[in-house]
Amino acid sequence: MSTVAIEPLYRYSPREKPLCHCRAKILKPSSLNFSPKLLSNGITSFCKFKPHRAYTVRASSTDTALLETFESSPSFFKETFSLARTETVEGKIFIRLDKDEDQQCWQLSVGCSLPGKWILHWGVSYLDDVGSEWDQPPKDMIPPGSIPVKDYAIETPLKKSSEGQVFHEVKINLDPKSSIAALNFVLKDEETGAWYQHRGRDFKVPLVDHLLIDGNVVGAKRGFNIWPGAFLPNMLLKAEELPSKDQDSNSDSKDAKQENKHVQGFYQEQPITKQVVIQNSATVSVTKCFKTAKNLLYLETDLPGEVVVHWGVCRDDAKNWEISAGPYPPETTVFKNRALRTLLQPKDGGDGCSGLFTLGKEFIGFLFVLKLNENTWLKCKENDFYIPLSSSISFPAQPGQRQFEGVPVSEKTEEANQEVSQVPYTDDIINEIRNLVHDISSEKSRQTKTKEAQESILHEIEKLAAEAYSIFRTSIPTSTEEAVSESEPQETPTKICSGTGTGFEILLQGFNWESNKSGRWYMELKEKALEISSLGFTVIWLPPPTESVSPEGYMPKDLYNLNSRYGNIDELKDLVRSLHEVGLKILGDAVLNHRCAHYQNQNGVWNIFGGRLNWDDRAIVADDPHFQGRGNKSSGDSFHAAPNIDHSQEFVRKDLKEWLCWLRDEIGYDGWRLDFVRGFWGGYVKDYIDATEPYFAVGEYWDSLSYTYGEMDHNQDAHRQRIIDWINATNGAAGAFDVTTKGILHSALERCEYWRLSDQKGKPPGVVGWWPSRAVTFIENHDTGSTQGHWRFPYGKEMQGYAYILTHPGTPAVFYDHIFSHYQSEIASLISLRNRKKVQCRSTVSIKRISLFFHWKVLL
Structure with missing residues (x-):
């Protein structure tokens, strides 16, 4: 056994x-x-799964009367909350x-x-x-x-x-x-x-x-x-x-x-074993008993087993918990004189359980969480569920719990803002736009109308949309992801954050997979510094600077040796100085997940390091299957080609922080592109960013999208959630490349499946739809394109891809091979348009319509 x-x-x-x-x-x-x-x-x-527990419940006449009163009265509040448990x-x-x-x-x-x-x-x-x-x-x-x-x-x-x-x-x-x-x-x-x-x-x-x-x-x-x-x-x-008989001798047997x-x-x-996420729901309805003027709150859920409602009431917006006076539902106990606990009763059909609560008219809110067992509590985005009562009926109800905990809480305001009714004049304008769109997109119209007439209709649509947008902006308050005011920006000082920069960054990847072959890439790039700046870029990402076993730089060896295949340390400093002179910020490509060793141990395994950081096998994770490390177990995925560094070791983190600070001071880097961040916990990244205080930082979290029998799924929420989780682990101190958006653009543009460009809630389907300020959008890089071509963007669709990322929120990144090609003028025009319209990483998107011929979005 x-x-x-x-x-x-x-x-x-x-x-x-x-x-x-x-x-x-x-x-x-x-x-x-x-x-x-x-x-x-x-x-x-x-x-x-745990079996359902059977109950035998006898309803009292009082309970039955209350339920009849609730059912006969109209509800002024009703909402269903999504519950995710494992x-x-x-x-x-x-x-x-x-x-x-x-x-x-x-x-x-x-x-x-x-x-x-x-x-x-x-x-x-x-x-x-x-x-x-x-x-x-x-x-x-x-x-x-x-x-x-x-x-x-x-x-x-x-x-x-x-x-x-x-x-x-x-x-x-x-x-x-x-x-x-x-x-x-x-x-x-x-x-x-x-x-x-x-x-x-x-x-x-x-x-x-x-x-x-x-x-x-x-x-x-x-x-x-x-x-x-x-x-x-x-x-x-x-x-x-x-x-x-065929065996000649014992010696040969x-x-x-x-x-x-x-x-x-x-x-x-x-x-x-697997942790399975099970989706349940809870529905809360509130009505008023006109005989007693009290509020009746009915809570039902399809959760199995014993469900306890841990609850209280509040009198004002401070939402301080209080215990209400009786009567209470059956199976209610007082918990430490601070809250009440009610065991919900099984429903007649045996599917789920429910409870009816009588609440005084002096209270404005009902607060609760759900308790399944001693270790399992269900909350609303790590907060208490809050239900407004009749005295607060004018306030909008708090949205139900989102399924994805990594999504910033402030994004919930967007749906509420979209529900604000518009004045009739705005409705007339929108109807007129619809008529014009239908007119120009119909088959008969395209055959009969001249090109000049169609252009005239498009200009009319543009003017009407601008007028409607102006009314919309002046009639309701605008809410962005981080409450950034867009009025009079010249009077508001720009806040710089390592996860976003100023918010208006446009990134250029300043190399491809073959850039090392000339041996003088730094000097070649220096000659293009002024041109790069004039095209509208604000940040440039340079290749890994260290000595490396591979010529491309992604198998680093001696971290303090900056003589690489791209040039020597003096040429690197000269390049950085020239880029700074034309107003560009510089990102260094920091490979922190793994490092190649200098020497073999007694078993012939390469796990002893040399140079200034002369670590031994304690710096390698213990579960790396190839390099016999003596550190702790890895906090991420394994990179099989080189020893995986154990970032949980204090001496490793101290050395890496000193090295990164040295790069900032000695070379002049302004921030970091972090390679293969799937290999170690995002909390360590936060430690490195806090120590170096970069202007901008972005991590490469490259993960496979969701497919079913070779076909990409429409719902890529699980994929972008993993990227969001990593960003959350860094405490938002770094952004991440929006791999989800790249993958979706592949299918949307290659197969004309434009319905993929909206998720189930009408938002962009990538990371840019959930946390735009931390999404670095791109369509190609040195791994996916160039001469490697691991995941090349659909041929001939590159400009459509850039049209998407350069007109959407997030921080767009342009690949070197594309900007220095026949696409240059078109990309430059899109960058100019983005700058003129002041599109930034926190701009919000309202998707109005998606079809084969028409994709209308409004940036706010």
Whole structure:
């Protein structure tokens, strides 16, 4: 009997608050017993929810009378609140190695019995490459619907295997004549962003001994016992029996047995637990009893089990909790003379529970939270639920709880502002605009009207829209994300924040993947400094400056050695000085997640560092599968090509803060572009930003979007939530590249699926729709485009992409290859338009209409 612990790298749901380094509740990893066994009756669900508890309730005559009074009176308030809670469910990962029907190839199957959007993140290692355990497999081995991850891995979605059963599976065909030594993988849950490993390391399936067919051995024969890493045990091997007469001597029997050992395959189950987010709701209605002048509040919910309402009342806007006078609902107790607790009673149908509360007319609000057990409380965005009573009926009701906790609270004002009714004159203008739009977009009109007539109608639409917008702005107060006043900006001093800069930044990526090859990139860029400034850019992002194993700079070695393939330290200083002279701010590309070592340890592993920061293996995370670190476990994802630095070590953070401060003082950097921030907790980023006080900072949180059978999902909320969670972990001190928006633009523009440009609430569907001031929008960079082309923007649609990001909130970033191409004049025109209209990172968007021919948005 074996025990296997599956530990998620991210141990929190994206709908919960990000992990706090000191006080966070960390989900305990599962440590369950299992025994490998073959399936006989198919796969069944392993989800185990707590059973509903049955109640027998007798309603009193008083309760019945109150309920009848409530039902007969009109409600002046009613709202449904969304409730998100998590439960731990148990399931299994299934791993099988079989031969196909014609016995020519092997097939590896990986499945999971839990519901979710599962992704197999995998790679291979080759016999002749002992220095790397993760490489991309041959193209003919990659299943359909897979996505490459840089140059070392593949991500393949698991597909539902059969109707009516919760089982997802992926199959990979293995060529026995290939030089693949092993297949490595981890399992990723796309819904939560959690990664599941085998005992804290990668799953590893060794293939050398498995692929012996008729003595045709590829590479050296290796026994399982000499392989490092976490191997899958219980391989079922069977030796083919040879006639005894064919054995010449006892001395050859051992070799003959080894050469004729053939694999019958294996099957194994691994236990897995998952935090599943379950959506429930609570509806609150309030009416007035005209006989007693008291308020009657009815609360019902579909939450299972015992639900306790922890509640109180308040007399003014200070919302100080008080205990109201009776009568109280059944099963009500007083809690520490500060609040009341009422156990909700099961509804007659058995679906959920409810309670009816009688509240005095002297109170203006009802405050409550829901208690499910000693450790589970449901709140409204970390605050109390607040229900206005009749004396405060003129006040707008507080919106229900949003499902995504990372969204800034202040954004809730936008929907309320949109509900303000307009004067009749504005309605007339809007109707006239609709008529004109219908007139110009109809098929008959396009055939009969001249080009001049159509342009005249467009000018008329523009004038009417401007007039309606003017009335709208003067009739209601404007609310932006951070309450920034746009009137008379010259009198308001600009507030600079590292997450946003001034809010009017336009960023240029000042290099591509090939820029290092000339050896004098700094000097070449210096010659373009004035031109870059004149095009309207305010910030430029420079390549990594340090000595690096790779010429592009993303495998740093000696952090204080700034002689790189782009130029030496003096040329870098000269470039920064020239860029400052033309008014540009400079971002340094800081690679903090990993670092290449200078020396090998006694085991031949490269994990001893040299230079000024001569760390040993304590600076490497303990769960890095390749570099034998002695630090703590990683707080993020693993980067397989170099040692992952342990940022939880105080000496590491101290050294990195000193290095970043040195770069600011010695070189003159104004801020940071932070590479691969998925690899470590955002709270450490906050520490580095607080120490260096940059003008602007942005992190690269590159994560896969949500797909179903190879098709991009319309709802990408889970993807952008993970980016929001990272920004929240930095306390908003850094922005993040809006990978969500880039992915959505791919499908929207390539397939004319413009409906993707609005989410379910009528907002932009990327990070820019939830937290625009922290979203750095882009369509291409050195990884996605250039000569790498890992995720290239649809060809010929580049200007449509720039038209979107340069006219929307957020901080737009332009790629070097695009601005210094035939697109330059068009991009410059869009930048000029953005500056003239004073579009900034906090501008709000109202999406009026989206269709194939017409996409009308109003920027406020």
